[in-house]
Amino acid sequence: MKNLAILLFVLLISSNFVSAQLPPSSVPDAELKRKEAEARILDFQQRVDNLTKELNSVDEKVNQAKAELEQIKAQYKDCRKEILSLVGATDADIDAFRQKVGVLEGKVRQMKGLSNDVLADRRNDVEALENELNQLRSNKIAVLPEFYDRIIGIGRDIKGLYREKKITTYTVGTWSENRDCLWNIAGKIEIYSDPLLWVKIWQNNTDQIKNPDIIHPGQVLTIPVKADKTPEELKAERRYWRNKRAAEEAEATAGEKQ
Structure with a gap:
C-alpha cells in the first residue's frame, strides 16, 4: 500500500517536478527540498520499474527454458523407448x-x-x-x-594378456651324486627354492611320473612357473599323503603279524 501511494503521488507531480534536478545520493532524505525529494522518489520508482521489467524478462526466459527442457526430456524418453525396442531389451x-x-x-x-x-x-x-x-x-x-x-x-x-608359455626343463640326476627327488628338485634355487612345491612338478609330468617317490636319472621334467598350488595340485598332494600313510600302516600291520 505504501508503494502504491508513492506511485500515485508521483503521477500527480507536475512536469516541473519531473524536470527537477536529482540531488546527490550523499544528501540525506531529511535535508532534501520538496522538488529534490520528488525527483529522488521518481528516480527510485523508475529504477524499480526497470528492475521489474528485467525480472519479468528473466522469468519469461526461465519458463521458456523449462518448457524446452521438458520437450527434450520427452524426446529423449521416446528415443530411448525406440532404442530398447530395437535391441529387444528392458x-x-x-x-x-x-x-x-x-x-x-x-x-x-x-x-x-x-x-x-x-x-x-x-x-x-x-x-x-x-x-x-x-x-x-x-x-x-x-x-x-x-x-x-x-x-x-x-x-x-x-x-594383450596372452603370453607364450616358456618351457623350462630339468634333467634328473642320480641320487648318489645329485640327491635328486621331487622334494629336493623343487627346493633348488634355480627351480623354486621351496621344496613344498614338489607336487607342481609331479602334476605337470604325470606322463613320466606315476609314483612321485620314484624318478629316474635322465628323465627330462617340465618345470611349471612358480606359483601357488592349484586346487587340483592340492587335491593330488592330499591323496598322495593319504595313500602313503595307508601303505605304511599296512606294512606295520604285516610286520606285527610276522
Missing part, C-alpha cells in the same frame, strides 16, 4: 548388462597386474575371459553407445 536388462561389463572389466584389470610368466601359466583363465566377452558381444545391447567402446576396449586388453 531397462532391467540394460542394468544387468552394465553390471556384467563392469565385472568383466574388473577381472581384466586384475589380470593385467600379473607377470608375464604367471599370465603364460594362466592362459586358460585368459581364454575364459575372452569367452565371457564373446557372450556379451552376442547380445544386441553391446551395440548401444554406452557399451560399444567399452566392449572394444575390453577385447583389446584381453588380447
Whole structure:
C-alpha cells in the first residue's frame, strides 16, 4: 500500500517536478527540498520499474527454458523407448548388462597386474575371459553407445594378456651324486627354492611320473612357473599323503603279524 501511494503521488507531480534536478545520493532524505525529494522518489520508482521489467524478462526466459527442457526430456524418453525396442531389451536388462561389463572389466584389470610368466601359466583363465566377452558381444545391447567402446576396449586388453608359455626343463640326476627327488628338485634355487612345491612338478609330468617317490636319472621334467598350488595340485598332494600313510600302516600291520 505504501508503494502504491508513492506511485500515485508521483503521477500527480507536475512536469516541473519531473524536470527537477536529482540531488546527490550523499544528501540525506531529511535535508532534501520538496522538488529534490520528488525527483529522488521518481528516480527510485523508475529504477524499480526497470528492475521489474528485467525480472519479468528473466522469468519469461526461465519458463521458456523449462518448457524446452521438458520437450527434450520427452524426446529423449521416446528415443530411448525406440532404442530398447530395437535391441529387444528392458531397462532391467540394460542394468544387468552394465553390471556384467563392469565385472568383466574388473577381472581384466586384475589380470593385467600379473607377470608375464604367471599370465603364460594362466592362459586358460585368459581364454575364459575372452569367452565371457564373446557372450556379451552376442547380445544386441553391446551395440548401444554406452557399451560399444567399452566392449572394444575390453577385447583389446584381453588380447594383450596372452603370453607364450616358456618351457623350462630339468634333467634328473642320480641320487648318489645329485640327491635328486621331487622334494629336493623343487627346493633348488634355480627351480623354486621351496621344496613344498614338489607336487607342481609331479602334476605337470604325470606322463613320466606315476609314483612321485620314484624318478629316474635322465628323465627330462617340465618345470611349471612358480606359483601357488592349484586346487587340483592340492587335491593330488592330499591323496598322495593319504595313500602313503595307508601303505605304511599296512606294512606295520604285516610286520606285527610276522
